[in-house]
Amino acid sequence: MIPWYKSSFGHEYLKLYAHRDENEAQADIEAIIELIAPPRDKPLLDLGCGAGRHLTALYRLGFRSLTGLDLSEELLQVAQERLTAAGAKNVKLLCCDMRFLPYKEHFASVLSLFTSFGYFARDAENAAVLHAVYRALQLRGKFLIDYINREYLLANLVQEEEKILAGEQVKIARQLTADHRRIEKTMFITTAAGIEKKFHESVRLYTPAEIEAMLKSAGFTSVCRYGSLRGERFTSQSARLIVVAETCPRPGPGKGK
Numbered sequence: 001m002i003p004w005y006k007s008s009f010g011h012e013y014l015k016l017y018a019h020r021d022e023n024e025a026q027a028d029i030e031a032i033i034e035l036i037a038p039p040r041d042k043p044l045l046d047l048g049c050g051a052g053r054h055l056t057a058l059y060r061l062g063f064r065s066l067t068g069l070d071l072s073e074e075l076l077q078v079a080q081e082r083l084t085a086a087g088a089k090n091v092k093l094l095c096c097d098m099r100f101l102p103y104k105e106h107f108a109s110v111l112s113l114f115t116s117f118g119y120f121a122r123d124a125e126n127a128a129v130l131h132a133v134y135r136a137l138q139l140r141g142k143f144l145i146d147y148i149n150r151e152y153l154l155a156n157l158v159q160e161e162e163k164i165l166a167g168e169q170v171k172i173a174r175q176l177t178a179d180h181r182r183i184e185k186t187m188f189i190t191t192a193a194g195i196e197k198k199f200h201e202s203v204r205l206y207t208p209a210e211i212e213a214m215l216k217s218a219g220f221t222s223v224c225r226y227g228s229l230r231g232e233r234f235t236s237q238s239a240r241l242i243v244v245a246e247t248c249p250r251p252g253p254g255k256g257k
């Protein structure tokens with residue numbers, strides 16, 4: 001069976017999440033610049049870049065060594081069109097599974113935005129993403145994850161919802177797994193022609209402490225949490241969990257005795 005994360009991110013995804021647009025991305029990137037000061041002249045990776053809205057904002061804000069990685073060829077094609085329209089040159093787009101990030105000590109900054117983490121069924125696979133990012137980062141590189149706050153989601157879960165999105169009727173069903181370790185979201189769309197389509201998402205709900213422990217076991221030393229990209233204090237009521245992890249100096253040969 002094709003895993004959900006391979007079949008759910010195409011043109012239909014862009015319609016369903018049309019409100020997640022370039023304006024929002026621009027505000028996100030401005031906040032990230034304040035929060036972690038990613039260097040504009042050093043390599044930056046948008047991991048799970050989708051249709052390139054954050055890459056476009058980064059380019060507009062002066063970043064000149066950009067890479068986007070995503071598994072969806074369809075979304076990467078939209079990203080390329082969007083970047084070309086913005087006059088962004090030399091942005092590398094890579095179609096690849098995030099677990100197999102093919103870089104070593106290359107990026108100064110890696111961003112994982114709008115819940116692009118926790119998709120895999122097994123914890124070891126999600127941990128493999130963190131190991132791959134650690135390997136891909138330079139010394140004192142920073143990794144920012146914009147993720148769900150599990151406690152907030154448990155307290156505010158809307159199980160059923162109906163909306164008109166992009167002119168189509170959409171029913172949304174959200175359910176926790178019995179062990180409360182994943183959130184399962186299914187969207188049923190009825191097109192104007194009366195055709196029914198179904199999209200699924202399934203995200204592992206790590207607690208802040210669990211993510212921090214996973215980052216540390218991947219090699220990160222300094223790990224901080226925030227309640228928003230604007231650097232607000234994290235509490236159980238924060239809608240988001242933002243984690244910033246940094247790589248420490250790696251011990252050289254002959255050192256550490």
Ligand SMILES: C[S@@+](CC[C@H](N)C(=O)[O-])C[C@H]1O[C@@H](n2cnc3c(N)ncnc32)[C@H](O)[C@@H]1O
Pocket residue numbers: 005006009020047048049050051052053054069070071072075096097098099112113114115116119
């Ligand atoms: C929720 S979307 C967020 C996209 C983008 N960060 C944004 O804010 O618009 C998650 C993205 O992760 C990508 N993705 C899913 N599984 C992936 C994998 N195994 N490796 C790389 N990218 C993946 C999807 O194709 C999708 O573009």
